[in-house]
Amino acid sequence: MxxxxxxxxxxxxxxxxxxxxxxxxxxxxxxxxxxxxxxxxxxxxFHWFTAxxxxxxxxxxxxxxxxxxxxxxxxxxxxxxxxxxxxxxxxxxxxxxxxxxxxxxxxxxxxxxxxxxxxxxxxxxxxxxxxxxxxxxxxxxxxxxxxxxxxxxxxxxxxxxxxxxxxxxxxxxxxxxxxxxxxxxxxxxxxxxxxxxxxxxxxxxxxxxxxxxxxxxxxxxxxxxxxxxxxxxxxxxxxxxxxxxxxxxxxxxxxxxxxxxxxxxxxxxxxxxxxxxxxxxxxxxxxxxxxxxxxxxxxxxxxxxxxxxxxxxxxxxxxxxxxxxxxxxxxxxxxxxxxxxxxxxxxxxxxxxxxxxxxxxxxxxxxxxxxxxxxxxxxxxxxxxxxxxTVTNEMSSAMLTPQAGHVLILGYGRVGQTISRFLKAEAIPFVALDLDPTRVTEARTAGEPVYFGDACKRAILKQAGIKHASMIVMTIDEPRFLDNALAICRELAPATKILVRTHDDVNMAELELAGASQVIPERLEGSLMMVSQVLYKSGVPLSRILKRLELERRNHYQFLHGFFSGTETEMSPELLHAVLLPKGANVVDKQVADIPWQTMRVELRAVRRAGEEVESPDASWQFNEGDILLLQGRPRRIEKAESILLQG
Known part of the structure; x- marks a missing residue:
């Protein structure tokens, strides 16, 4: 039965x-x-059930x-x-x-x-x-x-x-x-x-x-x-x-x-x-x-x-x-x-x-x-x-005139609130979603258009007017949130610009493939801002500084990767390590093309010789005794690469 x-x-x-x-x-x-x-x-x-x-x-x-x-x-x-x-x-x-x-x-x-x-x-x-x-x-x-x-x-x-x-x-x-x-x-x-x-x-x-x-x-x-x-x-x-x-x-x-x-x-x-x-x-x-x-x-x-x-x-x-x-x-x-x-x-x-x-x-x-x-x-x-x-013209114009686009902010923490303040100063409308009840209550009491809601749910995004948004800004740096919310936002608003804030650029390529129009790694952008101030105070022209910053962003922050490790913290999953080539080292008198860099899975960032540094030397470069190689990669890979370079 x-x-x-x-x-x-x-x-x-x-x-x-x-x-x-x-x-x-x-x-x-x-x-x-x-x-x-x-x-x-x-x-x-069929009489399967009765009312x-x-x-x-x-x-x-x-x-x-x-x-x-x-x-x-x-x-x-x-x-x-x-x-x-x-x-x-x-x-x-x-x-x-x-x-x-x-x-x-x-x-x-x-x-x-x-x-x-x-x-x-x-x-x-x-x-x-x-x-x-x-x-x-x-x-x-x-x-x-x-x-x-x-x-x-x-x-x-x-x-x-x-x-x-x-x-x-x-x-x-x-x-x-x-x-x-x-x-x-x-x-x-x-x-x-x-x-x-x-x-x-x-x-x-x-x-x-x-x-x-x-x-x-x-x-x-x-x-x-x-x-x-x-x-x-x-x-x-x-x-x-x-x-x-x-x-x-x-x-x-x-x-x-x-x-x-x-x-x-x-x-x-x-x-x-x-x-x-x-x-x-x-x-x-x-x-x-x-x-x-x-x-x-x-x-x-x-x-x-x-x-x-x-x-x-x-x-x-x-x-x-x-x-x-x-x-x-x-x-x-x-x-x-x-x-x-x-x-x-x-x-x-x-x-x-x-x-x-x-x-x-x-x-x-x-x-x-x-x-x-x-x-x-x-x-x-x-x-x-x-x-x-007159009525007909009003009805037609109402159909042709698009709604004024607002900025949809997903996450109303420190970054989200900073963005909203600048938007208000420029009279740009915005709506924000956040999951912190205290923060939402405080913001709504102050008259801000902030609502309690999970941005990983389609119904909430639709109610927040995602289809009419001119831009979507994701400020919550959580992998679960970014993966789910980004996919849903791109599905609901295929033509809208989506800006994603992350802590670093570890998953930058994946986020861009998932639909992010631009990924802003907070830590690396902070470093760039510091660099711009140092160069500006050192007398470098502002136009040149802006070009360098834009080039760095286009190259996915190439020069902001790889740091010499310290005893307290590890700033990046990829380290920068110096290897001195002594007399009798395996790679002395060999060219860059002779070394299995792909197999070792490390990158040769630069070679220092006689006090001068050559960045990313070409395939015909020949190593000499006393050269200092700057390698970038994960710690274990660098250890193995150093052993191969010195001992073979």
Whole structure:
């Protein structure tokens, strides 16, 4: 039995992998692949699993999704966009939900069903729309800003829905106002209590976790906080997702925001995949085939009705026609949170499975059409209206004007802070990432754009705007960091200059092959600066000094290698050693070309004869008695070379 279950899980994963790969090739979202996998795995086709078996695990996906949403819930950002968020956003959700609910009531359904379906239709897909707007570089355009504002309010509107649905389930279909008011007050009190406690406790907890410098502990703590707060709100009679949202919101203003989101994303994506698979299992294809024309009709009505509603709301707010149409088409689809609401409504027995299946299918089809609608929204808007030339020019220039590049500093220690001070003096924007919680806290208190985050994680680098960075500066001299972060940075930003600071130049060639535009060995550069000052004070012209320094850098610091060893320290892994050729030495009267230098793996740097030094003598040079050879190499190789040179 267990063997069969394992095979079924592997088959389900294989179907999901193939479906995601195929749909991504044709430009469709991965959500549709998960739904398709659920259909094949569910009772309609192979019946490997039931939705009930997947429900408990899949619910965790919703919890982590709401936690991620809470991390993005920024009160300062919300206040800055208050007109569009609370004006246009509220109007869109309220009017769309009321109109949709009124149509549902006209079809002789209950008030509860009207509330659930109206709310589900009012929501759009945050994941699909934001991803496409970002890819198309439309976030700075007016229709992109309006879309983001409306989506932000829709995300906020999910929170009261998560409170109301369990309350409606408690009162069943007959909604009593007194009970709802009492339970709502209880929810508000619980919300305030958790917020007060979390505001004080959570930052301190994560301060201690960060000081431990353990990525495993950080991930476990993040998961524990999301699940514990979710379990607490569920114990209070509210939704688990609400508690996770509150925890995310409390941590969203901390310096750990980017690291938290990066750590939670793999678990969230996996569990959300299971959630959408469980939704797909709920689809009864016999029912879909029986009511196919009603589903198509509802889809057309939803897309047209929602688009017209958003269009007229934007026109009332005096937005231009082109902008209004482009925004309406971008938000016409039904979103992923609609699946959450429909799933919760079915589990709370607020909605019939047959009705839920029909609307899930409508949501799936609308999301399949969403990428095409978003990509062609501007062109369709121009076709459907006689646009204002000023608006059109603004939209075109927004697409053509690149974002001002910032410098991304990975590591905010002594070197990173020194670089940032000079950048600020020249008014060059920068963003820095660091893993020291105390340093990040101090810097953020001082108003610096510094964030807590591991630069070896793609999600954090993307959030830090690596694709728009004009330069990346790596200041942390750790082999693990350099190897991993350099490869990821070069992959995400193939054309961006990457400057790498190292302690010395031992791995300089490997770093340049891995993608570093320039490697700056700190110790050797310090020596060069000292050399430049000595030469300048000795009267050497500045232009000549600069040429010597540049030549040294181009030759990979050739003259800064090989030092005579001392008793206290070994400055370099390669030493400089002098060998005096006495009478009868093996190499006396031989030429440089006669000596097996490659076999000995040492370098002949220079030969001193009669007080004069000849650097890198050519192959025809002949050694004489009394010559002093300066050899460069590792200690053991120099010992063997000296023995060969003297004794043969």
């Amino acid at each position: 267990e063997h069969n279950a394992l095979i079924q899980i592997l088959l389900m994963l294989l179907v999901a992998i193939v479906a995601i790969a195929v749909l991504r090739r044709v430009g469709l979202p991965a959500i549709l692949a998960y739904l398709f996998t659920g259909v094949l795995s569910g009772p309609s086709v 009930a078996q997947m429900h408990s695990v899949a619910e965790l996906g919703v919890v982590l999704l709401m936690f991620s949403l809470g991390l993005e819930f920024s009160l300062p950002r919300l206040w800055a966009m208050r007109r569009t968020v609370f004006g246009i956003g509220f109007a869109q959700v309220f009017v769309t939900a009321v109109i949709s609910g009124a149509v549902v009531l006209m079809l002789q359904m209950t008030l509860t069903e009207a509330l659930v379906l109206g709310s589900a239709i009012a929501l759009s897909s945050t994941a699909i729309v934001l991803k496409l707007l970002n890819e198309l570089d439309w976030l700075k355009q007016r229709h992109g800003e309006l879309s983001v504002s409306v989506l932000l309010f829709q995300d906020i509107a999910v929170v009261p829905l998560l409170i109301v649905l369990p309350l409606l389930a408690d009162t069943h279909v007959s909604v009593e106002l007194n009970n709802i008011v009492f339970d709502t007050l209880k929810g508000i009190l619980a919300f305030v209590a958790l917020m007060a406690f979390g505001k004080w406790a959570l930052p301190r907890i994560f301060d201690e976790v960060a000081r431990a410098r353990s990525s495993e502990l950080f991930v476990l703590s993040t998961l524990a906080v999301a699940l514990i707060t979710g379990a607490l709100t569920q114990w209070l009679g509210l939704s688990m997702a609400l508690g996770a949202f509150m925890a995310g919101m409390l941590l969203g203003e901390s310096q750990y925001k980017r690291q938290l989101e990066a750590d939670i994303r793999p678990f969230r994506d996996l569990l959300m995949g299971l959630f959408f698979i469980s939704i797909g299992m709920m689809l009864d294809f016999q029912l879909v085939l029986a009511y196919w024309w009603q589903i198509i009709a509802i889809l057309v009505v939803v897309l047209l009705g929602k688009s017209l509603t958003i269009y007229f709301i934007l026109r009332l707010f005096k937005e231009p026609k082109v902008v209004a149409i482009a925004t309406a088409l971008s938000l016409a689809q039904v979103g992923e949170f609609s699946f959450v609401i429909l799933s919760l409504a079915v589990s709370y027995q607020l909605l019939d499975t047959q009705i839920s299946t029909m609307f899930v299918m409508v949501a799936v089809l609308s999301m399949a059409l969403a990428p095409w609608l978003v990509r062609h929204s501007v062109n369709l808007a121009k076709l459907l209206s006689s646009p204002d030339l």
